[in-house]
Amino acid sequence: xxxxxxxxxxxxxxxxxxxxxxxxxxxxxxxxxxxxxxxxxxxxxxxxxxxxxxxxxxxxxxxxxxxxxxxxxxxxxxxxxxxxxxxxxxxxxxxxxxxxxxxxxxxxxxxxxxxxxxxxxxxxxxxxxxxxxxxxxxxxxxxxxxxxxxxxxxxxxxxxxxxxxx
Amino acid sequence: xxxxxxxxxxxxxxxxxxxxxxxxxxxxxxxxxxxxxxxxxxxxxxxxxxxxxxxxxxxxxxxxxxxxxxxxxxxxxxxxxxxxxxxxxxxxxxxxxxxxxxxxxxxxxxxxxxxxxxxxxxxxxxxxxxxxxxxxxxxxxxxxxxxxxxxxxxxxxxxxxxxxxxxxxxxxxxxxxxxxxxxxxxxxxxxxxxxxxxxxxxxxxxxxxxxxxxxxxxxxxxxxxxxxxxxxxxxxxxxxxxxxxxxxxxxxxxxxxxxxxxxxxxxxxxxxxxxxxxxxxxxxxxxxxxxxxxxxxxxxxxxxxxxxxxxxxxxxxxxxxxxxxxxxxxxxx
Ligand SMILES: [Fe+2]
Numbered sequence: 001x002x003x004x005x006x007x008x009x010x011x012x013x014x015x016x017x018x019x020x021x022x023x024x025x026x027x028x029x030x031x032x033x034x035x036x037x038x039x040x041x042x043x044x045x046x047x048x049x050x051x052x053x054x055x056x057x058x059x060x061x062x063x064x065x066x067x068x069x070x071x072x073x074x075x076x077x078x079x080x081x082x083x084x085x086x087x088x089x090x091x092x093x094x095x096x097x098x099x100x101x102x103x104x105x106x107x108x109x110x111x112x113x114x115x116x117x118x119x120x121x122x123x124x125x126x127x128x129x130x131x132x133x134x135x136x137x138x139x140x141x142x143x144x145x146x147x148x149x150x151x152x153x154x155x156x157x158x159x160x161x162x163x164x165x166x
Numbered sequence: 167x168x169x170x171x172x173x174x175x176x177x178x179x180x181x182x183x184x185x186x187x188x189x190x191x192x193x194x195x196x197x198x199x200x201x202x203x204x205x206x207x208x209x210x211x212x213x214x215x216x217x218x219x220x221x222x223x224x225x226x227x228x229x230x231x232x233x234x235x236x237x238x239x240x241x242x243x244x245x246x247x248x249x250x251x252x253x254x255x256x257x258x259x260x261x262x263x264x265x266x267x268x269x270x271x272x273x274x275x276x277x278x279x280x281x282x283x284x285x286x287x288x289x290x291x292x293x294x295x296x297x298x299x300x301x302x303x304x305x306x307x308x309x310x311x312x313x314x315x316x317x318x319x320x321x322x323x324x325x326x327x328x329x330x331x332x333x334x335x336x337x338x339x340x341x342x343x344x345x346x347x348x349x350x351x352x353x354x355x356x357x358x359x360x361x362x363x364x365x366x367x368x369x370x371x372x373x374x375x376x377x378x379x380x381x382x383x384x385x386x387x388x389x390x391x392x393x394x395x396x397x398x399x400x401x402x403x404x405x406x407x408x409x410x411x412x413x414x415x416x417x418x419x420x421x422x423x424x425x426x427x428x429x430x431x432x433x434x435x436x437x438x439x440x441x442x443x444x445x446x447x448x449x450x451x452x453x454x455x456x457x458x459x460x461x462x463x464x465x466x467x468x469x470x471x472x473x474x475x476x477x478x479x480x481x482x483x484x485x486x487x488x489x490x491x492x493x494x495x496x497x498x499x
Contacts, residue, residue, distance in 0.1 A: 004353040004469065007429045009452030017430070017448030019455070024435070024444040028495035030456040031447070034425075049454045050423045051497055052478040055401035057425070057454070074331060076396045076403070078379060080427075080452060088374055116374040119363035123380025123427075125396060126362065127332050129373055143452075145425065147398050158499035 008122065009035045010081040011141055021166030031163040034059040034080055038143040040160075044136065046103065046146065047155045054101065056154055058146040062138035068106040069135070070095040075103060075128040075148040079120045082142020086126045088115040089133040096131075102151010106133065174254050174278045189314030193289045195282060196275045198257060202293050204312055209246055211259050211273050216246050221300075221310040224293060225413035228300035231286050232326055232391060235279060237477070238484065239417025241462060244441055248282070250419070252481065255279045262417060262462070264440040287322075294318050301388035303409035303470065306352075327393035334377040339394075341377065342385035351407065353470035354384035357428075380427065383407055383472045390465075392475045400479040409470035417462040419484040421496045422477055426453045429471030433457075434464045459487045460494035 009015070014035035019026040032049050041047055043063035050057035060077075062084045070091065077086065091112040096104045110133050118126050128134050128146075136144075148154075175196035185191050186201065193200045199210040207223035209216040226242040233240075235250035244263055249256040258274040260266025294300060296316025297308030301324065329339040342348030350357065359381045366374035379395055383405045386393070390412045392404030408431055417438045424431075426449035433447040438460050447455055447463075457463050465473075486492045 004355065006354060006356050006469075007451050008427075009450070014452050015450045017426075017450045017453050020446040020448070022443045022445055025495075026445075027497075027499060028456070028458050029445065029447060030454070030495075030497050032454050033450075033452045034454060035452040050425070050456070050476060052401065052421055052423060052476065053480070053483075053492075053496075055398065055478055057423070057476065059454075074398055076332060076398065078403075086376070088370075090370070114367050115370040116364070116366040118365070118374060118376045120376055121358075121360065121362070123358065123378055124362040124376050125332065125379040126376040127335070127373075127396075129375075132373075147396060147401060147403055149398060149401070156497075158497050162499070 009033070011035055011039055011143055019163055019166070024166075026163045026166050029163070030158065032161040034145060035143055037161050045155055046153050047157065047161065048150070049145075049161065051150065051156075054150050056148060056150045058148065058154060060144050060146055062136050062142040062144055063140070064138065066136040068109050068133050069103045070106060070110070070133045071103055071128065071130060071148070072096040072098055072100045073149065074130050075146060076125055077120075077128060078125045078145045078147070079122055080143040080145060081122055082138055082140055083119065083121050084142045084144060085117055085119050085137040086128070087117040087135045087137065088129075089113065090115050091131070091133050094131060095133060101149040103146070103148055103153055104151065105153050109133075109135070174276050174281070185314070191292045193285050195285045196257075196277060198275065200289055207293075209259070214259075214271070216259060218243055218246065220293065221298075222413065224290065224298070224300045224310055227286060227290050228322065229390065229414055231283065231290055232301070232324070234283070236416070237422070238419030239438070239462065241415035241417055243415075247414075253279055255282050257282060262439055262441060264442065290322055291317065291319055294322060300413075301391060303389050305410070324388065326391070329394050329396060332375065332377070332396045333379070333382060335375055336372045342382055348385040348387060350384050351386065351470060353409065354407075357381060357384040359384075379405060380472060383427070389470070402477045402479050404475040404477055406473050406475060407470055408465060408467035408473050410467065412465040415462045415464045418457055418459050420478060420487055421459050421494070422457050422475060424449060424455050424457065425474040425476060426451055427472035427474055429467070429469050431465045431467045431471055431473060434466075435461050436463075438462050456496045458494040458496070459492070
């Protein structure tokens with residue numbers, strides 16, 4: 001009975017697999033590891049680790065307080081490591097025009113009504129609802145994946161994060 | 167000789183009500199006829215026949231039925247499968263097998279999806295014996311073999327779970343709980359079941375939302391069956407638990423991505439059209455990788471693991487990839 005051990009990754013400890021090429025270009029598989037990416041990122045850099053046409057998944061190193069962001073569509077964040085607070089605010093007036101894609105970084109905390117906040121740990125997924133403003137706070141370094149659309153603040157450095165050699 | 171029916175085959179669906187001596191019905195649609203015995207499924211098509219171990223056949227059939235023929239190609243093995251055209255579906259022998267194609271031994275027939283679905287559902291139900299659950303990992307279920315004994319209809323009727331925005335939102339897909347018949351799986355008893363702290367200001371309940379996705383996935387009672395947990399327009403996170411081997415080889419009609427959330431899966435990646443090996447991809451917790459639009463893949467998960475299959479649900483994509491308007495790989499760098 002029992003004896004099964006579920007293996008999670010973290011900033012402190014992760015193992016990385018890879019592409020063993022038979023007859024392929026490893027770049028076509030865009031193989032990366034979100035913990036490795038976050039270990040080399042500055043706090044709150046939104047580094048694309050997945051891209052399906054306009055949609056992206058960004059790996060984000062959460063550390064300290066993030067800038068404030070807003071959006072014109074739902075987004076979601078999944079915590080992969082650490083304990084991260086998500087503070088949500090309903091702005092007095094829309095901050096991002098309808099149809100604008102991706103997360104939009106704001107210069108400062110916008111005026112609005114506090115919606116509340118979430119404290120999320122590994123495996124917890126938080127909604128960043130359309131039109132809200134949000135800020136992440138993380139006392140210690142953490143890692144999250146953001147499900148969103150390619151935007152002005154998405155960073156693409158595939159050559160640095162992906163396996164390029166068979 | 168390859169036969170391509172351009173319009174869906176209207177041939178009558180014949181389920182022989184007289185069972186064979188082992189108790190199993192024979193099913194037919196178009197030019198295909200399906201028979202089962204103690205150990206095998208026999209697929210008859212004009213001029214020839216194909217054979218598959220019946221447990222492997224039923225596991226693949228379960229996915230094909232459960233997913234509504236899924237995205238692109240569902241290869242039951244290297245010879246037999248279905249290709250989804252979203253409204254119609256092709257059932258084929260050797261269409262994605264280089265040797266069959268070169269020898270002109272491939273055969274394909276087109277059906278209206280509801281017609282083939284009806285036959286597949288009836289065959290799955292008749293051929294699945296009591297105690298065998300084709301969605302379960304082999305270690306969790308009984309055997310598929312022998313004479314017909316009983317049935318397992320309830321296990322076959324599980325609905326695919328699809329959230330429209332995010333699991334747990336008011337009016338959206340609900341959580342999995344002990345009371346609802348979703349206990350934590352035996353291989354995930356160490357997965358924390360803690361809840362995120364939600365502090366919603368008055369009036370913002372239901373908008374300030376979070377849930378424990380890993381706990382949700384740890385309670386999945388099926389393997390290799392992605393269910394949508396969150397959406398950004400056509401971007402769908404489809405979380406699934408994987409144990410043992412993917413019962414099909416999935417041929418992509420678009421790019422899909424994998425995020426390995428826990429443990430490890432090893433993928434065999436072959437050319438979509440010929441079946442020639444292309445790569446082996448080993449994914450460990452935190453790894454992210456793309457599956458290009460021109461490959462097929464089969465996964466092996468030694469321990470039950472959590473995988474997020476990330477799909478782009480845009481219905482225009484298969485045509486754009488097949489016409490070459492989009493490159494099969496997702497990023498140029
Ligand atoms: Fe797939």
